Amino acid sequence: MTDTTPARRSGGEVARPGRDAKPPRRSVLPAPGQGFGLTFAQMFKKVTTEEYPFEPKVTKPRYHGRHVLNRHPDGLEKCVGCELCAWACPADAIYVEGGDNTEDERYSPGERYGRVYQINYLRCIFCGLCIEACPTRSLTMSNDFELADDNRRDLIYTKEQLMAPLLPGMEAPPHPMRLGDDEKDYYVRTPNPANPAEPVVGEKV
Template structure:
């Protein structure tokens, strides 16, 4: 019996651009019709030539060589304390309004912004009998761990009420790890003339927005009467002993100040 005949293979389609019977030739991608040619890149930095180009690799050492022949200045710390720059990022401070209420509203944005997780905040609710800040809430617990803080300043940028700022105080030292954790009482700004120690009501006829805009310039007579009724012996009252007895520095800040003072005395004795 005869075998069936096989069909011849179908001819392969010829590729575009390939010559008949030859191999395909790679074609360049077609550009848009009428598109201008890409301009040749030219550096905006002037190119050196001659001796200047020869000395360019060592030109960066000019600053180093110029300082090698200057007089060396050594700061005699702690015997001599050199003032810092005005915008130096030092120890934090919790500010107050002009009537003594605290600016911190316990929003915890500073704690969220801290890249080192050095800030811990717990908020509390203001009540008619305990009004610590304008609005509904205040910072009941405020802690900064200076063993973690990197003094980057992101926390003060996140604060919506300018409650947290940074001072020029850089002398932070303590004998224990627990002594490097500042509490709220250690961070509160000192009381000024015209302020009443919190808690006390807001200025009559005002809202928290008036405080944020800086329209409250001091404690009113109604606020003084409320404090006089609730705390007759409050030292911040006009008839009180003054602001000096009212300043109750926290134990951490007091111990830190004692350590710094001892270091200054030891350095001055040499």
């Protein structure tokens, strides 16, 4: 068993490591010489120069930049106006007003859609809690970081500014729901034939 008793001096005084430690070695050069020596050493190190804004800065793939409201393959909006992103935002930067879909005027596959959607980038701290709270994977964050402006009103982004652009094959809503084959399993899940006991999404277990 190792002895953890602190060492004692000849007079019975307990030796203190902090007081008995040797003082650090001091440089023989005066303070100005030490400072210039540090500067001189930096002259031989590789210099990292970014040519921004002439060359765009490459961000990491999971960089938290400007938000994007995504669409389904047929062009309908993924946002269902549930307001969970607004509730999850710690900076109170998101404002959402939901609206009801009808068969004649449908903007999303659900019963509701985001009629009004605003993000105040004067408050947003880019924490990503809003995208984690989104149940339909509608809200994501892009790599766009150029959000500076000289007008406070222009930093409140509206739904039209946040919506993802229409890709080839997409139709601007409102229109009837025409989901592609790659999106059907997202809403309706049939039982697995290999494992019939596996519960179906939405089924109480």
